[in-house]
Every structure is written in structure tokens, then in C-alpha cells.
Amino acid sequence: KIDPTQIPSPISQTAAYAERDGGKGSFCTVRQAFPPPSALHFSVLDEGNCSPYVMRSSLYSAPVDSELLKDSGLVWSVLMCPLAPTSDDNDNIPVLDFGSSGPLRCKRCRAYLNPFVPFADGGRKWICNFCEVPNEVPSEYYCNLDANGVRRDIAERPELAKGSIEYDLQAAAEYAFLGNKAKEKAAEQPKSPTEYTPTVLPLNYIFCIDVSTNASVLLPSIIQALRDGLAALCAQHPGDNLHVSFITFASTVHFYDFSKDNSPVYTVPDIGDVFVPLPFNRVCWLSVQKDGQKISEFFDRLPRLSQEFQETDCCIGSALSAANLILAESGGRVGCFFTSFPNIGMGTIKPREEYKLYGTENEKQLYSPLDGFWSTLATDCAKKQICVDLFCFAFTHYCELVTLGQVCHATCGQQYLFINFHHQKDYARLASSVSRNLTRAAGYAGIVRLRCSKGVRVKEYLGHFLCQDPQDMDVAGIDCDKAFLAELQHEEKLDPQGFVYLQCALLYTNRMGRRRLRVHTLRTNVASNLPNLFRGADLDGTVACLSRRTVIKAIKSGMPTARDSLTNACVELLASYRRHCATNPSQGQLILPEALKLLPIYCLALIKSSTFRQGTDVRLDERVQEMHDLLALKTTHVLAWIYPRLFPLHLMSALAGTVDPVKGTVTLPSTEQLCSDKISSAGIYLMHDIPSQHIFLWIGEKSLTKVQALFNTDNADLIDEVWAETKSSERVINVIKELRRQRPEVVDTIRVLREKRDPLESVFLQRLVEDKTVSGVWSYVEYLCHLHRNIQSKVS
Numbered sequence: 001k002i003d004p005t006q007i008p009s010p011i012s013q014t015a016a017y018a019e020r021d022g023g024k025g026s027f028c029t030v031r032q033a034f035p036p037p038s039a040l041h042f043s044v045l046d047e048g049n050c051s052p053y054v055m056r057s058s059l060y061s062a063p064v065d066s067e068l069l070k071d072s073g074l075v076w077s078v079l080m081c082p083l084a085p086t087s088d089d090n091d092n093i094p095v096l097d098f099g100s101s102g103p104l105r106c107k108r109c110r111a112y113l114n115p116f117v118p119f120a121d122g123g124r125k126w127i128c129n130f131c132e133v134p135n136e137v138p139s140e141y142y143c144n145l146d147a148n149g150v151r152r153d154i155a156e157r158p159e160l161a162k163g164s165i166e167y168d169l170q171a172a173a174e175y176a177f178l179g180n181k182a183k184e185k186a187a188e189q190p191k192s193p194t195e196y197t198p199t200v201l202p203l204n205y206i207f208c209i210d211v212s213t214n215a216s217v218l219l220p221s222i223i224q225a226l227r228d229g230l231a232a233l234c235a236q237h238p239g240d241n242l243h244v245s246f247i248t249f250a251s252t253v254h255f256y257d258f259s260k261d262n263s264p265v266y267t268v269p270d271i272g273d274v275f276v277p278l279p280f281n282r283v284c285w286l287s288v289q290k291d292g293q294k295i296s297e298f299f300d301r302l303p304r305l306s307q308e309f310q311e312t313d314c315c316i317g318s319a320l321s322a323a324n325l326i327l328a329e330s331g332g333r334v335g336c337f338f339t340s341f342p343n344i345g346m347g348t349i350k351p352r353e354e355y356k357l358y359g360t361e362n363e364k365q366l367y368s369p370l371d372g373f374w375s376t377l378a379t380d381c382a383k384k385q386i387c388v389d390l391f392c393f394a395f396t397h398y399c400e401l402v403t404l405g406q407v408c409h410a411t412c413g414q415q416y417l418f419i420n421f422h423h424q425k426d427y428a429r430l431a432s433s434v435s436r437n438l439t440r441a442a443g444y445a446g447i448v449r450l451r452c453s454k455g456v457r458v459k460e461y462l463g464h465f466l467c468q469d470p471q472d473m474d475v476a477g478i479d480c481d482k483a484f485l486a487e488l489q490h491e492e493k494l495d496p497q498g499f500v501y502l503q504c505a506l507l508y509t510n511r512m513g514r515r516r517l518r519v520h521t522l523r524t525n526v527a528s529n530l531p532n533l534f535r536g537a538d539l540d541g542t543v544a545c546l547s548r549r550t551v552i553k554a555i556k557s558g559m560p561t562a563r564d565s566l567t568n569a570c571v572e573l574l575a576s577y578r579r580h581c582a583t584n585p586s587q588g589q590l591i592l593p594e595a596l597k598l599l600p601i602y603c604l605a606l607i608k609s610s611t612f613r614q615g616t617d618v619r620l621d622e623r624v625q626e627m628h629d630l631l632a633l634k635t636t637h638v639l640a641w642i643y644p645r646l647f648p649l650h651l652m653s654a655l656a657g658t659v660d661p662v663k664g665t666v667t668l669p670s671t672e673q674l675c676s677d678k679i680s681s682a683g684i685y686l687m688h689d690i691p692s693q694h695i696f697l698w699i700g701e702k703s704l705t706k707v708q709a710l711f712n713t714d715n716a717d718l719i720d721e722v723w724a725e726t727k728s729s730e731r732v733i734n735v736i737k738e739l740r741r742q743r744p745e746v747v748d749t750i751r752v753l754r755e756k757r758d759p760l761e762s763v764f765l766q767r768l769v770e771d772k773t774v775s776g777v778w779s780y781v782e783y784l785c786h787l788h789r790n791i792q793s794k795v796s
Helices: 010-021 066-072 182-188 219-236 292-309 316-326 361-367 373-383 406-411 423-439 530-535 539-557 559-580 599-608 620-631 638-642 704-711 721-726 730-742 761-766 780-795
Strands: 026-028 043-045 055-057 061-063 077-080 125-127 134-136 164-168 205-210 243-249 253-256 265-268 332-338 386-394 415-419 442-452 456-462 472-479 484-490 499-510 515-527 645-648 684-689 694-699 749-754
Touching: 055 499, 055 515, 055 539, 061 066, 061 530, 066 484, 066 530, 066 559, 077 442, 077 499, 077 539, 205 219, 205 316, 219 292, 219 423, 243 292, 243 316, 253 292, 253 316, 316 332, 316 373, 316 386, 361 539, 361 620, 373 386, 373 406, 373 472, 386 406, 386 423, 406 472, 415 423, 415 620, 423 721, 423 749, 442 456, 442 484, 456 539, 472 499, 484 539, 515 530, 530 559, 539 559, 539 599, 539 620, 539 638, 559 599, 559 780, 599 638, 599 780, 684 704, 684 730, 684 761, 694 761, 721 730, 721 749, 749 761
Parallel strands: 026 043, 061 515, 205 243, 205 332, 332 386, 386 415, 386 472, 694 749
Antiparallel strands: 055 077, 077 484, 125 134, 164 515, 243 253, 253 265, 442 472, 442 499, 456 484, 499 515, 645 684, 684 694
């Protein structure tokens, strides 16, 4: 029998690390071998190894050969978020310009110069640390070496001192993006790089807006969100020439001539073979910086146009096809706001009878997109460097998001799902989503590649991208919120005394139209035995890999198989550790590796999550949305997404909720385990639930004595979502603001839950993953016993 008080807890692990760290909250990338838990939101000092915010490995001691990896049961992967900030408190990546020659790279494997490259022959050659081939140092880059063989100018060369670097390639013809008629334009360019004329192609936006009668109630919210988002974009780039345009659709597709007064409407009724009725590039684009008045007038007019059209259908496929035609030469980004699956025009979908399949053995069919138009459109957009974002407003109906979402998956776009949208409660989330989409670090026309040192190769990439070459990920759009996972494997045995080098390179065009290259380099040790291999395992990286594998397994084989595969992976890993690393364990003792002792609770939490749990209480579109999000989740959010943070506000220390005068961050309250034994009716709790994009404020029915101190009222019935954000005590408001600062992708909606009085309380209680569920899924203690029995069976 397992003692519940002795089982590992995410709460105690985070607290223990913070105590060992001495409150510094910082990570030195070379001096410290293993990164802190992502929950700590630490600052990073780049000493040559890149930040774990941009590359996080599941193993910081790489297995010496494939047999060792197989025997361990561990996963070997690296999670990459190329445009993410490199630290919690800054993002000061140096930007270098090497002119027409571009950055130095290996003549054989094409890896880029990095801090781990040794120099030889008095500084005239550099030895590639990836393929071990010597390369000549250009005369203009030469510098002599000191007595230790180190270049004397290393302090002035960020590319030799920093693990993350960005290059401006605007003058380098080799890296140019010339639009989608690249071959013709390249042929017109002079052959000599010295005569190359750089092309600046800023990121253009087209917004496709549903103006059907179903969407009319949503139009004011969508319009206001776009107003605020474009205003933020204009303020962020006051001197850049960024352009936007608008297409509306319902039963037909509508275009607007913004070069004329009152912007006349041109309607295309032939939605089965849509065309663009205007010389779009001359009369339909609006400058974000210069045409603010015209944009505002169009928004003012849009609700009236919707009433005049009086169209009831949805031809979203035809509208996106039109946007695809418009951006075919330049590439760009499309934001589409809609309320229903297409029931007319191109890409018409006959809705599947999901209620007959959902929850049955054939449920897996619902996670496979319908073949035909939508997969073809997705591939075509991706090849033309057109990124598509979908804003889906679903009410009571099924939207077939698994099929429509193919355009987001292939183009590295983003899906947003709003269930039963209500302006007062959900507008903040919509507005923040639109604003974040328009203002975050982003680009387009990108290629991502992970290079590995000798003996290692990429086995598979997981994420949202188009695969035209197994070595690369083609991303029509890229932003700081997108992560990709690469699983690694051996090509040959590694040197036990050596290192493994991994280099993530992103070639892309930034929002202002400049061609850039961002390079991140990571070095890990090599382990020649299982104890060292397990010692170098990383919980964040391991869970990130297993969660993504589970998504792919669910799509291919169904939810029951996916849940079983996750538990089996956990059993294999722990059985290997017991068999090879434990010293004289007793038969009844469950042995867990120190670095991965929390793996069971995260596996159980994932099984119980709304993404994977059994039953049909979760809407299918919601499940699909969460699987989409999980495949792109950043390193900082993986564990918090699976195991939400629960704060007992009534037990806040004097320091909790106060602002650090130096860092400007808020000290969060201590957290509590996710089990009902820790929930008191006399308490008040705040839960940050990332999958549902909610911050739940749960008020116990016997907590009235605590209400006055925390919410400035003695009447708990007065506390609603607005009150919680504006009239609560300053410390509670600070805690909410800090949670949102740590996750800037969206403003999570606050929901006030009163014990036994609110129907949404069931969602809160379902997130108490350490309890046994009503449907009979294990409690945490029962799950550990289940693992232990399976481990003993394997070992014996």
C-alpha cells in the first residue's frame, strides 16, 4: 500500500528547486547542467548554450548508442520554439549583418558558426563541431588566437559567445525570398551577388469576415477586436508600410474597392468557382499607418451591410480560395472569422453524424479530416507562403473543425474556438487573441531545420507545418507562440567523452519584410550508462514528447489506444529504471528516478484531461481544438497545461500578491495539490486552467469571513467576473495580472464559481486530477499501484 503523504507532488518539487536556487530565479546555460522546472519562470544568462525557452531537450545526457536508449525506455527529443523570448525578463538576441556573403557556415554540413567551434592553424581555420570538417576563415574575419586557442576578439563576436543569434540577410542573395514567382524573378536578377537588389515584402493581412444572419450578433465584437488590434499594430510599427484588406462572405463573396468614396461592394455570386472581380493590388489594399480613417469607416458600415445582404449560408471555402488567389504571388496572412462549416460553395461539407460515432470504437474516424478540397487548399496555401488563422464561433452546432483546421495545420496558423460566445464574458479573450495575433514577434515564408552532430539524426518532426522534405519543416507563417518537436535517433555510436550538438535554424521573412535567420545552438553531454542517462532526463522535455505522441496516437488509433499507450510508455520507462538502476529494492516498493518522479502524475493528468478523457461530455470541436493547441505548446506551458496551478487565496502569505520592486513581477501565492482533500468549504481558490482558457475563482460556501478581506465586500453574491478584476483587493488583482503576464497569448476568462451553486463547478472539480473520477478512472494513489503491478510483472 502506498502512503498518500509520501507520494511525489508537483507542488513540493517546484518549492524544493526554488529553495535550492536560493531565490535567484536565474539559469546559467553552461555552468548549470540542467534547466529549472518551467513553472519557475526564470531568467536566463546565455553563456553559449541557448536558452531552454527556445530549445529544451528531453535528455541532457545523450545515450551513447541506440541500445542504451532502447534499454532505458526514455524518449529522446528536443522541443524548439525558434521565435520565443530567450528569457522571462528580456529578449535581447543580437542581430548581425554579414552583408552579401551571409553568415559563416560549414562547407559540408552547412551548420552555422557557433560558440563551440574550435579554431586551428593560428586562427586561419575553424573545425565544424557537427561534421568535424575544417573550414577556411575568410581574411576579413581572421583574428589570431590566445595561448588557450581562443580568438582574442570573442567578446566582440556574439556569434562566438551566444547560443542564440539572429542574422539580417537582406543583402544576401542566397537567402532571398522573392515571392512565389521566385524562379522567374530570380532569372531577372543579376548573377553577381554584388549586383543583387534586395526585395522588401512586408507581411500583408486579409481578413475574411462572416456577415451571415447567424454572425450578425457577433459582428460588433469582431469589429471592435479588429479596431483595437490594428491600432496596436500601427502603434508598434509607426514607420512601416503594412497593408490590410477585407473580404466578407455569407451566401456570396463580397469585395470592396477602397480607392473610391464609400468603397463600393462587388459581389461574386459564382461561389462554386470563385474569382477576384477587381485589380486587387491597385484598389483593395489599405495602409495600416495611412488609411486609418478608411478602415474605421469600413468598420462603421459593416453591420449595415450585413443587414442589407440578408444572406443565411456560409461559403467560407470560397472566401479563403479568393484570399489564396490574391496572395498567390506575395504570400501573407489570412484571418477568417466564421460561425459555421461551409454549407455552400467551394469546400462544402456534409456534416458527419458525430453523435453516432462519438464514444464508440469508430470514434477515431472523427479525428481524421475529410479528404478533398480542404487538404488541397491547405497544401496550396502553404506552398504559396499564405498562413491562415481561423476564429471559429460555435454555438450549439458541430463545426467540423478537424477538417477546416487543416489550413491552420499545414500553414502553421492558429485556431481559436469560442463556444457560445458572450460579449461581456468573452470579449476580453477575443480582443487579446486578435491583438496578440497582430503584434507578437512573427514572420512568414519560413523554413525550420534541426541539424545534429555526427552520429545523430532527426527521426521525426511533430507540430504544425508542411513537409516537403523530411529534413525541413516549411512554415508559411511563424510566430513566437509556436513550438515544434523533433525526435532523435542514432546513426552510429557516439564518443562517450564527447558532446552532442543540436542547432535549430529558422530562415524567415519578418513582419516588416526583411529576410532573417535565427540560429539556436545546444550542447549536451553523452551518457554511457543508464544511471547517468536517467540523471540527465528532463521532465518538461519528456512530458512534451509523450503528450504530442499521444495526440498522434489518438488521431491514428483512437482515444482508448492513446491512453493505454501513454501508460505503457510510463511503465516501460519505470521498469527499466527498477531493473537497471535500483539497488536491492524491496518487492513492495515503487522506485522512481529522481528526475522523473513526477512523470506518473503528469501521465494521469493527461489521461484525465478534457483532451483525452473517456466519455462524451466534451464537445468534439473542443477536443480537436485542444489537440491542435497541444501540438504547438511552448516549453513554458506544457506542465501547467496538463496540471493546472491551484492557489488557496485565503492562505496567502504577506508577500503573496505584492510586486517585486526590482523585477516588476508579482510574487504568486503557494500552490496546492489537485485533490478534493485539499479543498475546504471555508476557503477561496484560484485555478489557472490553460486548456479551457479560464481562471476559475472558487468560493466555498463557508468562506464568508474571508470574502471581506479579499474582495472588499461582505456579500459573496456581489462577486462576479468584473468585480474580481476591478474591485478585489490589490493583491488578488495582482495575482490575476501575473498569471496573464506569464501567458500573454490570450487573456484567460475569469469565471466565479460558488460552491454547489454554479453548473461550471463540474469543470473545476474535474481538474482535481488526483481524485478518482465518477466514471471510475484511477486516483493518483490507485494509478501508482497500477503502475507498480505492471512494473513488477515486467521485471519478474
